Amino acid sequence: MILYCSGEPAHRRLPVVTVIPTFPKDVQARLDAKESCQKVPKLLNKIIRVLYEMMAEYTMYPTNAEYVKVAKAVIVKYPFLKDNEGNGYDICVGEDLTSVAAHVNVLQSECHKTRPDISAIKDLMARTFSWRRREIMEGMPVEDALKKYPYLRFPAGLFDEVDRIHPSTSSFCHRFRECFTTVLPNVLNLAKGKSHLTQYYTDARQEAMAEDLPGIDLRAGLVFLPSIFREKIEHLIIIGEGDPATPHPTI
Template sequence: MEQKWPIRVFVTDCDIRKTSLDQKPGNLESLLENLKVKLALPYDFKLQFEDPLFNNALCNLTDVSELPDRATLKIISLESLSSVSGILSSPNTSDTGIPCTSEEKSQLMRRDPWPSAFDVPEFSVDVNFRLRQGDLIYMKAGTRMEVSRDMKHVILERLAETMYKYTAYPTEEHCRDVASALIAKHPCLKEAGSPTGYCGWKNSIKFKMGNFRTKMRRSGMADVQVNGNRRTRDFPEAAPSCSNIKRPKRSETNFLPNFPDGENADTLESVRRRLESEAKKRIPDSADLKKMMDQTFSLRRKEIVEEQPSVKGMMERWPALFTESQVFAEFYRVASKNLKKDFYEALDHHTTRLMDLFKSKKGVVGQSLNHLLQPINSQTNDITTTRTAILQCLPLYLGDNSGEFFISCPDLDTDYDFTHVPVGILTVMTEDTPPEINTIAIILEGTIVMDEIPTTCQALCLMFGLIYALHLDYPKGMKNTFEFIQKILLNLGPQKLSPKLQTLKNALLG
């Protein structure tokens, strides 16, 4: 039997994986391609390796023959070299009230969703010194610190700057997380009259973020500028200040980014036209297509967020967006998540427990669940069949109406009318006896946007990505199922769940 080639890979400093390839590739290009598939990485990269000749110091890899039998590799993302790649972090701001320079603001794109544990940043030297002294006094005598007005301003300004790196519109839960983390790191800031010790800080953070957004709006940041010109005393005829606010609602990290440096709507429109022509070729150049999709991301989001075009209009202007690779790439640009990898890993992780919950259900719902679980054959252990059965059972278990979402027809060539289907997954059956699946398609706003999808689970994954890419609402009859995918499988957005989802999450984690 041919022995596999074991390797250790540093994907990031916090993501170190042990994996293996069937054999050691013969050249560097083959190694890069194998690792991209094996690790499910949605971006291009180069490699470094620990060279035993130099005490395992990292060196750039140019020849596979340099690698030892048990190699340690490090992934270096090439997207970090481009301002349009969507992973540049925002620069530090000063205490002068100027958030960032014009050059920096055009490159500002968020790389991470809101963290599970907020890391309180360091403040200016004098404020850090006073906080350390205050913490020591609190530990010794339990005396809380009297915070001066200028000191509180510096603390709030720095917190707002750090929060803006994740979102321009933090929720009440986000503000509570920051306030709680602040007094946990600096207990001398606890409030005597507050039941939690941070109620006042939470309110101050909330108002400071409003002031910070005003500064960012004046500096030209698109994600807050889009909500400018609201009704004020001087403009009484403008739109109400709190109605129809355009902001991320599902933890989109790059909801509305600025144009790249040196670009404007006209220059990006010319790139879009080249992109449209390339996408309509019989065999488009995938590298050029990806590069132009990255470059025009800000223009695409501006159209989607501000103009809210129809799906058919988006298909005409952005045909490349409705391909499998670009659906996953666009989700990464919008939400900074590897949808394909995270979706399947989380689903497979919970499969056993979900099957137990489905089988334990009684009554009419239990009978329907058992019927949907019949295709699963434990002897063949077909993972695709298992995933499909789990995803078809999930809406029924959560009380959703999947009858108008999962639809089927005998043949696409028939005069089947899809105009009444706002969102759905269509299964086209053969005319054999018994009928078999011919192909699977995705329907949005009565139009087939993607077809020839091999499995139902892949279609649902792509559907979720398209909803994010096109900024669509979840289908009404499947809201619980899509929120389960978002908040439990992908851990995106505030973790405030409906009673049904909270009960299911407790059962999965219990």
């Protein structure tokens, strides 16, 4: 029997027998070939996402024991994924509060360096992904998430996170640019006379070389979006020096 409270289903536990779902084609092909693909960040992110979504069908608040249970089930099905160190099933699904805290400390330290180690940051972001998704789904505010995981403030960090959530054969940045380019003429047309930034765009276009115009038009289209949707432009775009007045992503 399932009890309901305020229209939401009661907290459910994972089934006694954990059935590992099928992974995306590129991951599943490597697993079927018995390749240890968990060391490839892009493939590991997909493994974590699929497992997390499987657990989310039962509960939005998995315990650490349940994370470990699922990790063990993965190892039973794909024993070649077993680590040679530690408990043998640490494929980043069984991260706990202590390990995540250690990762976050290093992550924050690297992000504040003049020359951060981007490869190390990407690895740490991948290791803390499932834990971070859990925190956000439990209601962590945007401002707190950006403070804890400062790499999300970097454009590359934000793009990587979208790619982890919605993996594809092409990157989010490429997909967005390709799709946005198709509607760009309409965006620029709609923005005429609706933004005080129009003059900046006109001046820049007049002074630019022909080969630079596509890039200028693309950036202008992004900058004009808030005015089209009647948003307060100062909350989304910064002209000149200074920090954004909002924790949300800002141009």
